[in-house]
Amino acid sequence: MINLRYHIVSVVAVFLALGIGLALGSTFVDSILVNELEDQVNEFKLDRDEAIQIKDQAVADQNSLLEDNELLRAEGLEQRQRHDEQLEDIRSSSIQEADAIRDQSEMDRVTNNLLLNSIENLMPRGRLEGTSWLMLAPTGVDRPAMSEIREVLTRSDGEYLGTLWIRPAMNFEDPETLAALAETFAVESNSVAVSEVTITHLAASLLVEDGVTNKEIESTNEVISQLSDLGLVRFDRYQSAVAIEELSNLANRIIFVNDPEHTDLHQGFIVPLIQEITDRRGYGFGAVIELEIGDATRGEVVDRIRDDSDLAKGWSTFDDIGSLEGRLGLLIGLSRLPVVGHYGELPTAEERFPR
Structure with missing residues (x-):
């Protein structure tokens, strides 16, 4: 015949073992889960930091490109302005030279006509x-x-x-x-x-x-x-x-x-x-x-x-x-x-x- 005291002790021992097992199992599982979550968080932070760096580099590259374009545009405007000024100088100089040549040609024509008339007057007619x-x-x-x-x-x-x-x-x-x-x-x-x-x-x-x-x-x-x-x-x-x-x-x-x-x-x-x-x-x-x-x-x-x-x-x-x-x-x-x-x-x- 089963002893009641022994029976009660056995039941208590079983429940006690069950409680200790649950406690220990729960602690172990929670530790693994926490570590996994921490790893994911850390990886997310790294990805986020890398994304931020990529974004910042892209912004920096875009700003540099805009600055280069602005510099090129400014240089282009400056060169065009210089070209226009040089072209205007050349046009003005050409007009002045043409006027000078025209004036000189007219002076030469008048001088030659005067010289010819003078020589004709001095030379005997009827040669x-x-x-x-x-x-x-x-x-x-x-x-x-x-x-x-x-x-x-x-x-x-x-x-x-x-x-x-x-x-x-x-x-x-x-x-x-x-x-x-x-x-x-x-x-x-x-x-x-x-x-x-x-x-x-x-x-x-x-x-x-x-x-x-x-x-x-x-x-x-x-x-x-x-x-x-x-x-x-x-x-x-x-x-x-x-x-x-x-x-x-x-x-x-x-x-x-x-x-x-x-x-x-x-x-x-x-x-x-x-x-x-x-x-x-x-x-x-x-x-x-x-x-x-x-x-x-x-x-x-x-x-x-x-x-x-x-x-x-x-x-x-x-x-x-x-x-x-x-x-x-x-x-x-x-x-x-x-x-x-x-x-x-x-x-x-x-x-x-x-x-």
């Missing part, structure tokens, strides 16, 4: 009186220069008959030109025969000798008209009262004008024509003028005459008429014909100005 002048030149030469030469002739009482312009089609190597000229002059269609007969007929048309009949004059005048109809020459009678039919009766002086851009025409047509005129009329019948063109090589026109011993005796040459002094030298040199001279700046010239 070219009794002479009749025909000019021949390629169509592409400088027209203002041609006008200045014409002024030299007319201001000195020379009779200006007109200008015979030589077109680029006057090329004896061109098949169409050869065929047209061969048919006109009834010769074989080869460059040698055609060039010889064309130059011979043209020279004859410009230099009708005294004592020829009216029929012969009409025949020679017809040559220029024929060449004009073929588009090879053009007669310009501006400031002249002479018709093309009257040229051969009046001209006693001829001026050939050319520039470095038309040396092919010079060698192939003009020089042979000069040689033919020299053979017919002898020395001192006219002049050859070379016009200057920018940086082009000078001398190819006049040196072809100066280097030929026969032509150098027959034709005066001028390589500088661009200046006032050069045009005055041209006038004096033309007035000295039939005495021949070679004038200008090139080494092949005999002297700068006629004396």
